[in-house]
Amino acid sequence: MKLKQLSLGLMFLMLIGGASVEALEVGQTVPAFSLPTLKGNQATTLQQFAGKVIYLDFWASWCAPCRVSFPLLNKLHQKLKAQGFEVIAINLDEDASKAEQFLKDYPVEFTVLRDAEGGWADKFAVESMPTSFIIDKHGVVQKIHSGFSSDDVKELEAKITELLALK
Numbered sequence: 001m002k003l004k005q006l007s008l009g010l011m012f013l014m015l016i017g018g019a020s021v022e023a024l025e026v027g028q029t030v031p032a033f034s035l036p037t038l039k040g041n042q043a044t045t046l047q048q049f050a051g052k053v054i055y056l057d058f059w060a061s062w063c064a065p066c067r068v069s070f071p072l073l074n075k076l077h078q079k080l081k082a083q084g085f086e087v088i089a090i091n092l093d094e095d096a097s098k099a100e101q102f103l104k105d106y107p108v109e110f111t112v113l114r115d116a117e118g119g120w121a122d123k124f125a126v127e128s129m130p131t132s133f134i135i136d137k138h139g140v141v142q143k144i145h146s147g148f149s150s151d152d153v154k155e156l157e158a159k160i161t162e163l164l165a166l167k
Helices: 002-016 064-083 096-105 119-123 152-165
Strands: 034-036 043-045 053-059 085-091 111-114 131-135 141-146
Touching (some): 034 111, 053 064, 053 152, 064 085, 131 152
Parallel strands (some): 053 085, 085 111
Antiparallel strands (some): 131 141
16 A cells, blocks of 8 residues: 555656656657747648658757757758658757757758747657657657767668668
């Protein structure tokens, strides 16, 4: 009985503390979402990318590893886009101008969305920047990757290429 009370108490504390008890894990289907583009002029849904392999990346302008990842992800996107690969970057800055300045310094050709209040980052249980989810053609998370170094791109490309080859 005490263990059950302790578990319920911990769950309550997590809920009121803002922590997510719905952490997305490998093997789970990604929840449908709709977020505005960085400039806020167009809503984008995950459903628009159905049937593609997706690299879903949560990032912020102050994130040092993001300065390394963005140019490499842009190259990877250009290389594999024709095969059905998409990068969707979700910015978490409260001030959109900071993200816009970041993109002037590190321009990309992939989709950039905005989650200024961090609601979706909470649902995905993002704890560090950047955190990325590789999602297969069926909307299932196949890999979760935290942080980024230039050496990471080879492993990520191998996983993405593997998923692109599957039906």
